[in-house]
Amino acid sequence: MSEKVSVINEHGGTNGSLSNSEFHFGMGDYRKALESAKTALQIDGTNIKACILAARSATKLKRFEESYNFYRDGLKIDPKNKIIAEELIDLQKILLDHFEKISLEAKEPDFNVVHLCSQDVYPGDEEHFLLEKEILEKKYKVDCRLSTKTVDLVKKKEAAQMLMKAHTNMLAGNAEDAIRQCTIVLDADPLNIAARQLRAQLHQEKGNIERSVQDLWAIPKSNRTVDIWKFGGILLHQLGLPVLAEFWYRKATSLSQMKDVEAAMLFQKVRVERIYGPLTIGYPIRVDFTKHGRSVFATTNLNEGVIAFQDKPVLIGKLLQFRDFSACDHCAASLLTPTEYFKNKYVDFNPTLKRLIQEKWPKDDSVKCSSCQRETYCNEQCQKEAWEQYHQIICPAKNVNARPLYDLHDSGGWRLNTDGVKEEIWALQYSPILLAKMWAMIVTEAMRLMRQSGLTQPAVEHWAKAKMPLRKFIVFGKTSVASKMPEVFNMMRDIFSDCGDGIKYDITEDEFNARYYQATCNLQAYSSSTFTPLHVFLENLSEAEGVNTMLLLQHLREEPKVATFAGMFPLHACLNHACDNNVEIIDGMVDGRPGVNVLVFRKINAGEELFTTYIDTTMPRKIRRAWLFRSFNFWCQCRRCQFEGDGPNICTNCGKRAQDDKKFPHCGKCQKAWYCTVQCQKEAWVKGHKAICQLQHSKINLKAVDTDLQDR
Structure with a gap:
């Protein structure tokens, strides 16, 4: 190559x-x-x-x-x-x-994941709120006005007595009588909160959701309790009004001072459904919010070998190891050439073979950025998209401050210091250009919205809307990355200090850390290995006949090596980790461009969660869990981690320690669990060890190595 x-x-x-x-x-x-x-x-x-x-x-x-x-x-x-x-x-x-x-x-982090999630109002939600309120009034006939009727004190006492009867009937299962009595109470005392709440509950039980909402809405805001706000959120969600539902859940969470975890959890469930629901259309999955955060569940039984879903990236960047491989810098399509594939053999081919290759190899429509010549695209469409979405901001020909960034990419993360000594200032596998693309995407979109509004500077709402696509990806990280790689931090600050037209994006230390962790926590390696120019060439060659074709076939035994990219995939990013994962990520084509397929390799039942793996799960349990804690701040509690052990000195089931450096016997099948007694072994087998004992998690058999290490 x-x-x-x-x-x-x-x-x-x-x-x-x-x-x-x-x-x-x-x-x-x-x-x-x-x-x-x-x-x-x-x-x-x-x-x-x-x-x-x-x-x-x-x-x-x-x-x-x-x-x-x-x-x-x-x-x-x-x-x-x-x-x-x-x-x-x-x-x-x-x-x-x-x-x-x-x-x-280290101990399990003492926090609920829901507390880490924002309840910020999304840009544009104000308009959605008014629209849903209009739907509530016109479609469901809910009167959103509050009553101003005065109440006679005598009637108010009579109403209180009637309310007691209504409550008695509700307990006796006489819903219709209870509703009729609540109505009598509210005719006399429209602001009777207890009657409103009781009738709302009765209407919900009978399936009259809109009438239930009407009662709750009629309660003045100042009189709504946490339970009322939460109840209203549930009802509005059932009516398919997510922005209104979020509003009510947000009020419940705020009023409880974040102590009502259920309200906060319900808020996130609505938000996750709103964001990811459109992405799952056509796939047998749904995204939900659980105690582990966003999670993907099967909606039907998924058999081994099926593709659960496909995903395409929001943005991509090459892995530095493959920085010189021919590929589109915008969509990751392989641009493999004959000389790259055949290598030195190509020089020795006779003219007839070379001519045959040139005839059958697909036409190369690739173009470079007309300004900097440092980005390559598979066609003019990708070139145009890249320019409109981000490259106009970080093009080295237009933004001189971006030149060191591209030099850093070309050198694989190394540069010469002031003493002329080569030093590594970017030690990650993916290109630092990917990080710059994140801010460039935000800036270009904010500028587009700015021009659309006839302004010369982006407004606050423009910046907020421009950041929306990246809000699908979690951010988690403790340490300051900016202090560990100050050269890259300052490089990014310089690049976005002048984005053109007097516009800048101030990259603070917090902003740098957040985007760095957002990329690092969500990136997935992938390539266009399933569709390259070689695949097209082979298809074209299959139609040709003759001696030269036969001669050429003997040189077509090697699989092509293609550029590997790192991509941020919104649906894929919702998959949680398990050391006994039931899906794996493979390369695929999505809407005609390279993406990822989520392949089921063990049957998944409807309602069951899909799990991928964040690390190499062939490692021993102790290392796996410590690595996950260090990188993702959680101790894995998957089935493997529950029913595999750390060594022969501790009983995997009861935790008893062996005396005098003795060793407990291990499971005769997997040799990854140790038990102090036969009884403990039987208990563990029934509780879950049986389910994970025979699972194979690696294509490489490191079992002997792991066992040898743990037995020492």
């Missing part, structure tokens, strides 16, 4: 890069050792030595997950490699030591 050609010229091929890696490792410069090992893997992804050097360097840098992945990549190439197996055991020991303190001292 083009990346490999340029790397070979600079570093002298795979051997040169490996030599550099070994040299830097020996000198203790593990960052450069890791960079050189990565370069070697880009040239030859099957090089075991490069995998080992990369893993060792990452371990020294305490980038344990990266190290673990390099070793696993090596085992994919050579599953019986003894060096990797031994070093993987050593790495897991380091991981256990590193996370032991976290595992012992």
Whole structure:
């Protein structure tokens, strides 16, 4: 591929890069050792030595997950490699030591996830509120005016006695009599709150939702209790009026000073349904809000092998490892060329074979940004969309402050410091351009709304509306990223200090941290591996005949290597984690462009939640849980984590510790649970160990490695 050609010229091929890696490792410069090992893997992804050097360097840098992945990549190439197996055991020991303190001292976060969720009014909700109120009045005949009728004190006493009779009839199950008596009370005393509330409840039980709403609405706001506001929210939601429902739930939550968790939970359920409902149309799923936050549930039985849903990204960015691979920077479509696929073989092909390839290979319609030439698009449509949505703000030709950002991308996150020494200032796998795109999308949309309103500066509501698409993605992170990568922070501040036409976007430290965590917590790696120019070429070639076609077929055995991107997918981002996940994310085509498919690999019943995995679940339980706590601030309580153990010294079922360094017997099947007695083993089997015992969670068999480590 083009990346490999340029790397070979600079570093002298795979051997040169490996030599550099070994040299830097020996000198203790593990960052450069890791960079050189990565370069070697880009040239030859099957090089075991490069995998080992990369893993060792990452371990020294305490980038344990990266190290673990390099070793696993090596085992994919050579599953019986003894060096990797031994070093993987050593790495897991380091991981256990590193996370032991976290595992012992850290406690489950003492908060309800609903308290982390905003109840802010969405831009445009004011108009929706008035529209729904009009629907309430015209369609459901609800009079939203309050009564001003004066009440005679004598009649008020009589009404109180009648209300007692109504309550007695309600308890006796005589709803009609109770409703009639409540009506008599309200005719005499329209502001009798107890009668209004009682009749509303009776109407709801009989299915007369709109009449129930009428009674609650007639209660003056100052007299509405938390329960009344909450009850009204339930009824309005049933009528399909989500903005009004949110308004009533918000009032209940505020009046209770956030102590009524049910009201806050019901608010989020309505909001989630409102935001994600349109995205699930046509799919056998629904998005709900649970104690774990947004969650995806099956609405019908889903069999193994079916696609539960597809999703397309809101924005994307290349993984830096693939930054030189030919692909559309806007939609991720592969732009694989014959020379990239056939590599050095292409030079040796005879003219007839080359001509055949050129004839059958799909036409290349790719274009570059006409201004900066640093972004490539699969066609003019993608070029236009990218410019209109974000690139006009961060184009290096238009915004000189964006040039260092693109230079940082091209160098893989490295740059020269003031002393001329190369240093890594962006250590993440995805390109920092993706982060800049987030702010650029906000700015371009705010400017569009500004011009639409005939203004010269975006108004507050314009900024709020422009941020709406990104509100589908959670933000979670504790530490200040801006202080850890000040160079990138200042780079982003400079880029958006002048967006043109006198408009700027002030990126504060809080804003930088929030968008960084929003990207990092939600990104999913994907590519156009299911549809590339090679696929089209093969289809075209199948129609050709002759000796040259047969000669060419022998060179078409390798799968094409395509650019991998990181994307933010709104529906996919709602999937929760489980170490015994029942879906996996695979590449797919959505509306003619690369996206993701959520594949069911174990039957899911209607009403059951869909779970993906956030980490490599082949790791031992203790490391898995500590890693999840460190990255996502929760201790996993999935079935695997409940019914797998941490080692032979503790009974997985009752928690009893073995005496005198003795070891408890392990489960004879999975060897991942230990029991002090046969009784404990039987209890665990019935409670849930049976369900997870035989599950296989990895295509690579690391069972022997894990068992060997835990038995030591």
